[in-house]
Amino acid sequence: MPISENIKKEIERLAVVDDEKKLLFDFLTLEDCGMHQYQNAYQKLIKDYLAKHEGEADKK
Amino acid sequence: MKGITIEKIEFENFRQYGTGSLSFPNKNEYSLSVIIAKNGTGKTTLLNAITWCLYKTEKHLPEGKEALPILNADVLRNSQPYERKDVSVALTISVDQKMIEFKRIQSCDIIKNDLGANGIAEGISKFTVATTIKGGTINTDIKEAEEAEAIVKQYFDEDICDFYFFDGEKLSEFFSVGRADIIKESIFNISQVNLLERTINHLKSLKNKLNRGMGKTIPDLVPLLDKLDESRDLLDKARNEYNDSTQRGDNLRLEIQEYDKKLRRLEPAKGLQNERATLEKDLSDLTEAREEVVRNESVFIRHYLTLFNLYPRIKTTYDYIIDKQEEGELPPSIDIDLVKMIFDLHAKRCPMCNNILTPESFEYLQEILEENTVSSRVSNYLSGIRDSLEKFIETARRYPEEKNIIEEQLKDIDSRISERENRLKEISSLLMGYDGNEDNINQKIQELERCRNSAQKELDIQNTRRGAALSRKELYQNEIDRIEKDIESTQNKLCVHDENEKKVKLLGELSSLLETVRNNIMRDMRMEIEAKTWEIFDKMIWKKNTFGDIQINDDYTISVYNTDDIQMTGSLSATERMALAYAYTLAIHQASGRNCPLVIDSPLGRVSDDNRESIAKVLLDTSKEKQIIMLFTPDEYSSSVRNMYDKVASVRELSLNDEEDYVEGIEG
Numbered sequence: 001m002p003i004s005e006n007i008k009k010e011i012e013r014l015a016v017v018d019d020e021k022k023l024l025f026d027f028l029t030l031e032d033c034g035m036h037q038y039q040n041a042y043q044k045l046i047k048d049y050l051a052k053h054e055g056e057a058d059k060k
Numbered sequence: 061m062k063g064i065t066i067e068k069i070e071f072e073n074f075r076q077y078g079t080g081s082l083s084f085p086n087k088n089e090y091s092l093s094v095i096i097a098k099n100g101t102g103k104t105t106l107l108n109a110i111t112w113c114l115y116k117t118e119k120h121l122p123e124g125k126e127a128l129p130i131l132n133a134d135v136l137r138n139s140q141p142y143e144r145k146d147v148s149v150a151l152t153i154s155v156d157q158k159m160i161e162f163k164r165i166q167s168c169d170i171i172k173n174d175l176g177a178n179g180i181a182e183g184i185s186k187f188t189v190a191t192t193i194k195g196g197t198i199n200t201d202i203k204e205a206e207e208a209e210a211i212v213k214q215y216f217d218e219d220i221c222d223f224y225f226f227d228g229e230k231l232s233e234f235f236s237v238g239r240a241d242i243i244k245e246s247i248f249n250i251s252q253v254n255l256l257e258r259t260i261n262h263l264k265s266l267k268n269k270l271n272r273g274m275g276k277t278i279p280d281l282v283p284l285l286d287k288l289d290e291s292r293d294l295l296d297k298a299r300n301e302y303n304d305s306t307q308r309g310d311n312l313r314l315e316i317q318e319y320d321k322k323l324r325r326l327e328p329a330k331g332l333q334n335e336r337a338t339l340e341k342d343l344s345d346l347t348e349a350r351e352e353v354v355r356n357e358s359v360f361i362r363h364y365l366t367l368f369n370l371y372p373r374i375k376t377t378y379d380y381i382i383d384k385q386e387e388g389e390l391p392p393s394i395d396i397d398l399v400k401m402i403f404d405l406h407a408k409r410c411p412m413c414n415n416i417l418t419p420e421s422f423e424y425l426q427e428i429l430e431e432n433t434v435s436s437r438v439s440n441y442l443s444g445i446r447d448s449l450e451k452f453i454e455t456a457r458r459y460p461e462e463k464n465i466i467e468e469q470l471k472d473i474d475s476r477i478s479e480r481e482n483r484l485k486e487i488s489s490l491l492m493g494y495d496g497n498e499d500n501i502n503q504k505i506q507e508l509e510r511c512r513n514s515a516q517k518e519l520d521i522q523n524t525r526r527g528a529a530l531s532r533k534e535l536y537q538n539e540i541d542r543i544e545k546d547i548e549s550t551q552n553k554l555c556v557h558d559e560n561e562k563k564v565k566l567l568g569e570l571s572s573l574l575e576t577v578r579n580n581i582m583r584d585m586r587m588e589i590e591a592k593t594w595e596i597f598d599k600m601i602w603k604k605n606t607f608g609d610i611q612i613n614d615d616y617t618i619s620v621y622n623t624d625d626i627q628m629t630g631s632l633s634a635t636e637r638m639a640l641a642y643a644y645t646l647a648i649h650q651a652s653g654r655n656c657p658l659v660i661d662s663p664l665g666r667v668s669d670d671n672r673e674s675i676a677k678v679l680l681d682t683s684k685e686k687q688i689i690m691l692f693t694p695d696e697y698s699s700s701v702r703n704m705y706d707k708v709a710s711v712r713e714l715s716l717n718d719e720e721d722y723v724e725g726i727e728g
Binding site: 010 | 214252258259562577584
């Protein structure tokens with residue numbers, strides 16, 4: 001089932017960068033597909049996200 | 061925006077639908093399909109075809125009844141033993157740019173049953189979901205088994221299928237005990253709050269795993285992490301106990317429903333026993349009455365026997381008197397004593413008119429006296445017995461009539477006796493059908509009532525246990541939230557900038573963001589459902605000055621208030637409860653953001669005339685937003701509904717063929 005419009009709206013309203021919103025959608029999509037081995041998939045998404053935003057946390 | 065739309069349903073050898081298809085085209089901006097069919101034609105079977113296709117179960121079969129085989133009766137009758145026949149139902153939906161076909165095939169082996177008739181043994185079953193992207197190159201992806209089931213869950217989750225495919229006549233059960241939990245769970249499913257919950261838990265769980273790894277290098281974290289583990293264990297225990305008591309409660313509810321079902325089944329037996337007692341009493345009264353009539357008949361026969369023996373003589377004598385009278389041979393009656401008195405007193409005047417009697421008058425009187433001395437006595441005597449003879453003759457004439465009355469009485473009593481004897485035989489055979497030994501029925505009822513009460517007590521215990529576990533669950537969850545915050549602040553203080561710390565920080569942020577999303581959705585959802593329910597209910601109900609407000613409580617129970625703010629949920633009529641159930645269901649659909657179709661059997665079945673039109677109007681308006689398929693009986697599709705729907709809906713009438721094996725009115 002596609003992520004509901006209500007959830008989409010709520011995530012869009014969050015005061016975070018678009019990539020973080022996309023990351024949230026990615027997690028929800030993974031869950032919605034009934035991912036059993038979620039940890040590896042989650043770790044990969046986190047790792048990719050951090051790699052893309054390397055240095056930003058330090059700047060903050 | 062029509063969301064998910066059922067395009068067509070295809071059947072192969074499925075019950076009375078046989079082989080063919082039903083499509084649901086849109087005529088205009090309304091996505092409304094109306095199917096009209098008499099009871100027993102296949103309305104509910106259509107609903108069952110959908111649930112069988114998606115979940116392999118026909119959810120709307122009558123309770124406690126053995127259903128006919130799923131294979132079409134005509135195909136079954138004309139098949140040879142050991143032949144194999146396939147039954148299938150395929151449901152095609154369109155959503156976004158996709159066409160998805162859900163198809164279930166069940167192979168059936170033909171066997172001979174104990175009575176020598178054809179039966180089936182179900183063989184291999186296969187379920188597939190084929191997804192085709194609309195437009196461009198045709199690219200069909202076919203899934204089977206678990207993957208196919210997962211797609212069903214995405215679109216028509218079985219746990220909440222009561223919200224998509226339901227029987228309007230059963231909507232009044234919508235608010236029965238224990239339903240609020242199911243509704244709440246369903247709402248969380250529909251609105252994907254459960255999806256958010258799972259994601260949050262997985263994010264937190266991953267965060268804790270990483271924390272544990274970090275705890276080895278950050279000693280301050282160790283006690284906090286230990287405490288977190290402890291609280292998590294306690295939470296798990298409380299959760300398990302909650303789940304366990306919920307599960308037990310659900311099982312007990314099912315058990316109680318099963319007892320109720322059995323008791324309901326035995327209720328007619330109790331009625332039959334009472335009817336039998338009444339009939340037996342009637343029969344004994346009638347037998348007594350019959351004996352009385354037979355006794356009267358004997359008296360009657362004896363009476364008439366004597367009369368008929370004497371009848372020829374009576375009739376002859378009577379006829380003789382009448383003849384004599386008619387011929388004037390019977391002289392008139394003369395007062396001989398008066399004439400004698402005139403002579404004896406040597407009276408000179410008439411005692412009647414006081415005129416002086418002439419010698420001629422004396423002479424005439426003398427003649428009268430001589431002629432009538434004997435004849436007047438005979439005349440008086442004959443006149444006396446003529447009346448009695450007349451009575452006998454009259455009685456004899458009434459014989460056929462009186463005989464007929466007695467015969468009619470006997471006939472009537474005999475027919476009533478035979479009627480009762482036949483019904484008693486029928487009752488005996490019906491009672492034998494319940495148990496084989498009707499004397500055990502009362503015992504069985506008592507036993508079932510005892511078991512039901514004991515299950516009810518156990519259910520009360522489980523409900524208390526569940527409530528306590530829920531409080532503990534909330535307590536430990538709060539404790540965990542607090543510890544997690546402490547861990548986060550400890551980490552911040554330590555300013556560890558390794559990769560894991562970044563991950564942990566990000567995971568914490570993400571789970572907290574999703575918690576915000578979840579809480580907002582839960583709050584908005586409840587408020588939206590509350591507002592929509594009120595809006596729809598208000599449109600559906602003709603009374604405008606009675607209802608003041610509707611509140612959806614935290615546990616998703618619903619309260620209706622009157623205009624004086626006094627709760628009146630328990631005082632709603634059956635139609636009002638049905639309207640409330642519709643309003644709640646439609647509100648949940650609207651608020652969920654998931655636009656699924658509605659298939660409703662007997663949508664206005666129990667709606668009284670006052671509200672019929674307004675409920676029909678709301679459903680019509682709803683069909684602008686989502687597809688609605690309604691299955692009506694001809695009576696239910698009354699003229700007011702017809703006037704509203706015929707212009708805009710795709711209307712189809714279904715009937716059975718002469719042999720009643722196939723539904724007519726479907727395609728192919």
